[in-house]
Structure formats: C-alpha cells, structure tokens
Amino acid sequence: MHEPEAATAKAKDLVRMAVAKAAHLTALPEQRLPVTPVALVIGGGLAGLTAALTSASQGFPTTLVEQGDALGGSALLLTADRFGHDPRQVVTELAHRVKNHPRISVRTKAAVASVSGYVGNFTTTIAGKTGSEVVNHGVMVIATGGKPYEPKQYLHGESERVMTQLELEQRLASSRPFSTKMKQVVMIQCVGSRGADLAYCSRVCCGQALKNALRLKAMSPELTIFVFYRDMRAYGFLEDDYLKARELGVIFIRYAPDNPPKVTPGRSKSSPLKVVGYDPLLGEEVELDTDLLVLSVGIVPEDPSILSRMLKVPVTADKFYLEAHVKLRPVDMAVDGIYVCGLAHAPKLMDETIAQAQAAAGRACQPLARGSISPEPIVSHVDFELCIGCGACETFCPYKAITIDKEVKPRKAHTLTASCKGCGVCAARCPTMAIDMGRFTFDGIMAQINAFGERV
Amino acid sequence: MSNYQPKILGFLCNWCCYTAADSAGVGRYQYPPNLRVIRMMCSGRLDPSFPLEGLAQGADAIFVGGCHPGECHYQDGNYHALVTAALVHETLARLGVNSRRFLIEWASAAEGPNFVKIITGFTEQAATLGPLGKSEGIDPILLREKLAMAAATAKDRKVRMGLISASREMMKGADFSRRTIAGLVHDKCDKVLTELIGASVP
Ligand SMILES: Cc1cc2nc3c(=O)[nH]c(=O)nc-3n(C[C@H](O)[C@H](O)[C@H](O)COP(=O)(O)OP(=O)(O)OC[C@H]3O[C@@H](n4cnc5c(N)ncnc54)[C@H](O)[C@@H]3O)c2cc1C
Numbered sequence: 090m091h092e093p094e095a096a097t098a099k100a101k102d103l104v105r106m107a108v109a110k111a112a113h114l115t116a117l118p119e120q121r122l123p124v125t126p127v128a129l130v131i132g133g134g135l136a137g138l139t140a141a142l143t144s145a146s147q148g149f150p151t152t153l154v155e156q157g158d159a160l161g162g163s164a165l166l167l168t169a170d171r172f173g174h175d176p177r178q179v180v181t182e183l184a185h186r187v188k189n190h191p192r193i194s195v196r197t198k199a200a201v202a203s204v205s206g207y208v209g210n211f212t213t214t215i216a217g218k219t220g221s222e223v224v225n226h227g228v229m230v231i232a233t234g235g236k237p238y239e240p241k242q243y244l245h246g247e248s249e250r251v252m253t254q255l256e257l258e259q260r261l262a263s264s265r266p267f268s269t270k271m272k273q274v275v276m277i278q279c280v281g282s283r284g285a286d287l288a289y290c291s292r293v294c295c296g297q298a299l300k301n302a303l304r305l306k307a308m309s310p311e312l313t314i315f316v317f318y319r320d321m322r323a324y325g326f327l328e329d330d331y332l333k334a335r336e337l338g339v340i341f342i343r344y345a346p347d348n349p350p351k352v353t354p355g356r357s358k359s360s361p362l363k364v365v366g367y368d369p370l371l372g373e374e375v376e377l378d379t380d381l382l383v384l385s386v387g388i389v390p391e392d393p394s395i396l397s398r399m400l401k402v403p404v405t406a407d408k409f410y411l412e413a414h415v416k417l418r419p420v421d422m423a424v425d426g427i428y429v430c431g432l433a434h435a436p437k438l439m440d441e442t443i444a445q446a447q448a449a450a451g452r453a454c455q456p457l458a459r460g461s462i463s464p465e466p467i468v469s470h471v472d473f474e475l476c477i478g479c480g481a482c483e484t485f486c487p488y489k490a491i492t493i494d495k496e497v498k499p500r501k502a503h504t505l506t507a508s509c510k511g512c513g514v515c516a517a518r519c520p521t522m523a524i525d526m527g528r529f530t531f532d533g534i535m536a537q538i539n540a541f542g543e544r545v
Numbered sequence: 546m547s548n549y550q551p552k553i554l555g556f557l558c559n560w561c562c563y564t565a566a567d568s569a570g571v572g573r574y575q576y577p578p579n580l581r582v583i584r585m586m587c588s589g590r591l592d593p594s595f596p597l598e599g600l601a602q603g604a605d606a607i608f609v610g611g612c613h614p615g616e617c618h619y620q621d622g623n624y625h626a627l628v629t630a631a632l633v634h635e636t637l638a639r640l641g642v643n644s645r646r647f648l649i650e651w652a653s654a655a656e657g658p659n660f661v662k663i664i665t666g667f668t669e670q671a672a673t674l675g676p677l678g679k680s681e682g683i684d685p686i687l688l689r690e691k692l693a694m695a696a697a698t699a700k701d702r703k704v705r706m707g708l709i710s711a712s713r714e715m716m717k718g719a720d721f722s723r724r725t726i727a728g729l730v731h732d733k734c735d736k737v738l739t740e741l742i743g744a745s746v747p
C-alpha cells in the first residue's frame with residue numbers, strides 16, 4: 090500500500106511467474122463424484138433454524154444439531170424488535186415448524202464429535218442423549234451463535250439498580266415493569282466492546298439501546314433518559330429510531346474511551362446511584378441521579394476452538410468464523426461445502442441473521458442440487474518408467490490415496506484419484522521423482538522460479 | 546537497518562499462509578513489497594530443490610510458509626516440510642550461505658497480522674544481510690552456480706532416500722521439534738551430501 094512503484098513491480102513479477110507456469114499446464118481429466126443430498130446444520134438459534142428450514146424446503150433432508158435442550162438461542166432473550174413484534178413468539182413458531190418438518194431431524198443436547206470427508210461426502214458423528222449416530226451429508230452450515238457479554242464493571246451484580254439491556258427487555262415485557270417513582274435512567278454504550286475485553290464493535294447494542302429507550306419513553310413519557318455513547322451506530326433505518334429518540338428528549342452524551350462515566354453506589358444495594366461523566370458539549374462534568382443504569386453489553390461468540398479445528402476452518406482473532414472472502418464469498422468458509430451464518434460469523438441484528446442464514450442455506454443447496462461435484466484435478470500421478478516401487482509415497486500419504494499394487498510385478502505405485510487431495514507430499518519424497526502433481530508440477534514450479542529470476 | 550531491497554521468494558501453502566497473505570491484503574495491512582509468492586497446496590509439497598533453485602535464480606532469501614504444527618490441512622505435511630527445510634539448511638551450511646537467508650514459519654489462515662509480522666521481520670533481516678554473497682564474503686556468481694548444482698543434487702536418489710528415512714523416523718518418534726528433525730536429517734544425509742557437495746563450512 091502507498092508504494093505504487095514497488096507494487097507494480099511486484100504485480101509484474103507475479104504475472105510473469107504465473108504466465109511461465111501456465112505454459113506448463115495441461116488438460117487434466119475431471120472426475121465426477123456423487124453428492125449426498127443432505128445438509129447438516131450446527132446450532133439451533135435463529136440462524137440455524139432459518140438455514141434448516143430453507144434447505145429442507147428446497148427438498149433436501151436436513152439434520153439440525155443443537156447442544157442445548159431447546160431450540161431458539163439468543164433471540165429468546167429479546168422481548169421486542171424495533172417494530173414491537175415479540176421475537177420469542179416468532180422464534181418459537183419457527184422452532185415448531187422445524188421440529189415438525191418431515192425432512193428435518195432435530196438432535197438436541199447433541200454435539201458434533203467428529204467430522205471427516207469433503208464437500209459432497211462428509212461423515213459426521215453426532216454424540217447425543219442416546220449414544221452416538223453417524224450422519225452422511227454433502228454440506229454443512231455453521232450457526233453456533235454467540236452469547237451476551239457478562240459485565241463486571243459499573244457495579245453490575247452489586248447494585249439492583251444496574252442491569253443489562255437484555256435484563257431490561259425482560260422487565261419491559263413483565264406485567265409490572267417499574268415503580269412509578271422511577272424518574273431518571275442512564276444507559277452506557279459499548280460495555281465490554283471496542284476495548285480491552287472485546288476488540289470489536291458489537292453492532293447490535295446501539296440499536297438495542299435506541300429501541301429500549303423508545304419503549305421506556307412510550308411507557309412513561311415523563312422519564313428522563315441519558316445515553317452515554319462513543320459513536321451511535323444507528324445504521325440504515327435505525328437512524329429513524331435515533332431521530333425519534335432525540336425528538337422525544339433522550340439526551341445523548343459522548344464519552345471518550347479513556348474517560349468513561351463513573352458510577353457511585355447509593356447507600357444500600359437498592360438505593361439510587363450517581364453517574365458522573367464529562368459532557369464535551371458543555372465542557373464540564375455532569376452528575377446524574379440515576380434510578381436505573383442500563384448497560385449495553387456486547388456479543389461474545391460461542392467458543393469455536395474445538396469445532397473450527399475439527400472442520401479445519403479459520404476463525405478471526407476475535408473468535409468469529411472467517412468467511413472465504415468478505416465481498417465475493419461472504420457466507421462460504423475457506424473449506425468447500427461449509428458455510429456460516431448468524432452470530433457465529435459476526436455480531437448482527439435478527440433481520441440480518443435471517444437474511445444471512447437464507448444466503449448460507451442457498452449456497453449450501455447448490456452442490457446438493459447439482460448432484461455431483463468435480464474436485465480439482467490436482468491429484469498425483471505416477472510415471473511407471475521411473476517408479477521403483479519403494480513405497481515411500483504409500484508411507485507418507487495421509488489418505489491412503491497412493492498404494493503399491495503388490496499383485497502386479499514389478500511393483501508400482503498407483504494413485505486412487507477419488508481419495509487424493511493433492512497435497513504433494515508423495516512427490517516431495519519420491520526418490521526417483523516419479524510422482525508429479527496435477528497443476529502443481531515440478532516443471533511448472535521450476536518455471537515460476539526461473540521467471541522470478543528473469544528480472545532480478 | 547540497511548536500505549537494501551532484498552528479493553525474497555516465498556512458497557506458501559494454499560490453506561494457511563497463502564490465505565493469511567490474502568486476508569492481510571483484504572484487511573489492508575501494510576507490509577514490505579519484497580516477497581514474490583508461489584502457491585502450493587501444502588508446504589509438504591516443497592521439493593528441496595525449489596528453495597535452492599530460487600537462490601540460484603537470484604533470490605536473496607527464501608520463505609516457506611505453512612500451517613501451524615498440528616494444524617496442517619493434510620495432517621502432517623508441514624512436518625515433512627520441516628524435514629525438507631532441514632536438508633536445505635544442511636546444504637546452505639555446506640555452501641557457506643548464511644542460514645538466515647532461509648526461513649520456514651507458520652501462520653494460520655486467520656492470522657493475517659501474524660503473517661505480516663513474520664514477513665516484515667524476515668524482510669528486515671534479509672535487508673541487513675544484503676545481496677546474496679555479501680554477508681558470506683563469496684563471489685555471488687560463483688555462489689549461484691554452486692546453488693544451482695545443489696538444486697540438482699537435491700534430486701539425487703540417495704539424498705532423497707535419506708529424507709525418506711528421516712521423515713519415517715520423525716513420524717515414528719513423534720518428536721517434531723526443529724532440533725530433532727535437523728539431527729535426523731543430518732544423520733541420514735551427511736554422508737551423501739559430503740560426497741556430492743562437500744563438508745560443512747565451519
Ligand atoms: C446482547 C445481545 C443483544 C441483542 N440485541 C438485539 C436487538 O435488539 N435486536 C436484534 O434484532 N437483534 C439483537 N441481537 C442479535 C440476535 O439475537 C441475533 O442476531 C440472533 O439471535 C442470532 O442467532 P444465531 O442463531 O446466530 O445465534 P444464537 O441465537 O446464539 O444460536 C446459536 C445456537 O447454537 C447452539 N450451539 C452453539 N455451539 C454449538 C455446537 N458446537 N453444537 C451444537 N449447537 C451449538 C447454541 O446452543 C444456540 O442455541 C442481540 C444479541 C445479543 C447477544
């Protein structure tokens with residue numbers, strides 16, 4: 090970046106090297122492998138339910154694995170969306186449709202124990218309540234979701250007057266949410282997010298704060314609400330909520346990350362609090378008597394370490410599953426046949442989760458609908474003239490994809506093209522250079538090296 | 546730090562380092578433009594003649610990048626790459642080439658920033674070493690000729706038989722430390738390398 094000449098020189102070199110390699114390319118026979126027309130969805134939250142329903146309604150048998158004992162996930166913690174609909178009801182209905190769908194089998198209290206195979210032909214062992222079960226499937230969708238961040242800061246857990254936005258949602262949906270004596274509410278944004286605990290912005294909490302502020306205002310218009318924020322992430326139509334909140338008199342005070350508001354406890358666990366923060370518009374500290382302090386906590390992804398290792402798919406430093414390409418392949422994983430959606434991928438609102446889950450299931454159905462896949466023909470092949478039948482390749486092949494035929498004399502190595510994944514360790518070890526790799530030939534790579542050398 | 550712009554050739558595995566390089570680009574991380582990349586499916590594909598030929602063809606330094614130990618997409622290709630790398634180091638030592646001109650390191654697909662750190666550090670190191678032959682005090686043309694010969698030697702059947710037994714013993718012993726692997730490769734290949742290339746330059 091910002092080194093145009095060096096970057097152009099690099100680009101020229103890379104193109105020259107690629108052309109040199111291309112001169113050595115030959116037509117390779119394509120294989121066709123059958124696809125098991127079954128989908129596996131991991132995670133039974135809003136994303137997993139939507140994905141399972143999408144693939145099943147396209148006609149493909151789908152197995153849904155949920156580690157908990159119930160379906161629904163994080164959406165059950167919310168009591169309204171920004172239009173006032175109750176997500177708990179919608180998700181419960183969705184779960185009902187999934188459970189009763191003739192092509193979906195749901196496994197709750199179950200976990201993926203092992204996975205082998207590749208796109209079109211995965212074999213997964215699911216450990217469940219009643220022992221383990223093997224599922225053959227062609228594709229899988231990761232929808233393992235996330236959890237709310239659990240705050241320790243701002244007296245959460247110490248004062249009854251401090252709660253998270255989720256806890257506030259539960260209260261708002263209860264029959265007697267608040268005492269009439271409540272006069273002043275303070276919300277603090279980015280709790281846990283964009284800092285030491287979670288490096289990223291959790292995306293949903295600004296919208297959630299606006300939504301809940303409007304709900305509070307609708308309940309008692311007299312209430313004073315302050316929102317301490319760093320940047321209000323009111324994107325898209327959330328801008329309307331932000332404008333409405335301001336019109337209704339919600340006061341937004343910006344705070345700097347190194348000077349967050351301070352909370353002083355009241356006399357007892359249940360007494361009102363004091364929140365002191367610096368208001369950059371007034372240029373001075375404000376002290377607010379607070380009946381209720383609401384923390385906009387962020388989202389923590391479900392720990393992906395075991396599953397990501399099993400599936401050999403990358404995760405980001407923040408432990409979200411990393412898509413193959415942000416713009417070109419936004420729901421694919423780097424491993425073919427594996428897709429991702431929902432909070433497992435990144436923080437997002439419910440509508441975004443639904444859209445992404447449909448996208449992931451749509452992508453997943455492509456190889457299923459095609460009925461067969463043609464793996465890259467990058468397999469090994471053996472030059473029988475050179476092969477001395479030593480069997481080194483057989484020893485090192487991780488897939489038993491190259492073997493010495495002991496029946497036929499003289500002994501020669503043979504590639505099982507359907508099993509070969511093209512890693513090339515056999516070629517690197519063959520003592521007589523009898524093995525070469527499709528598209529990554531010895532001569533092709535040597536040509537790249539020579540082309541690299543031409544300009545230096 | 547030197548201002549010399551080293552020419553670096555890299556062999557990156559498709560699943561980890563190549564993807565890491567890609568995601569570093571997508572993530573707009575800044576890193577030196579000196580690296581030229583050749584993609585392989587697995588670092589285990591690395592033939593010992595590739596890095597030697599790269600140096601012979603004009604590279605000042607060679608980088609090989611794979612997945613972290615235990616995370617190879619093909620189970621243990623990166624361990625075999627360590628065996629190959631040990632042979633390259635053995636050979637370089639015999640030709641009097643500074644061993645710091647050849648590096649094999651790991652960055653997972655998710656570790657764009659780590660990849661950037663490795664390449665930045667390696668580029669700085671190669672810049673300090675200067676053009677091939679300089680830190681060695683050897684005439685570069687002569688040195689490149691010898692490297693080309695060594696690249697051809699790496700195709701020798703006896704050398705490769707040595708690598709096969711080193712790889713076998715590594716898998717059997719299940720000790721994948723670089724030191725152990727270097728020891729195995731030295732044991733298995735010392736005799737034939739001394740015969741074909743000469744003894745290690747002290
Ligand atoms: C604090 C917070 C506030 C939010 N506020 C709002 C809001 O105001 N408005 C809005 O629209 N959205 C909001 N959201 C986002 C909304 O909840 C999500 O977009 C949506 O619910 C995500 O669904 P999901 O299926 O991706 O994940 P989840 O609902 O988390 O579901 C994941 C499921 O996968 C299961 N699972 C995990 N790992 C495994 C495994 N290895 N094997 C099997 N099963 C597994 C889990 O048990 C869980 O049931 C908020 C989210 C949070 C956390």
Ligand code: SF4
Nearest residue numbers: 279282291292294295
């Ligand atoms: S969405 Fe808002 S509150 Fe949440 S982390 Fe981002 S900026 Fe902070």
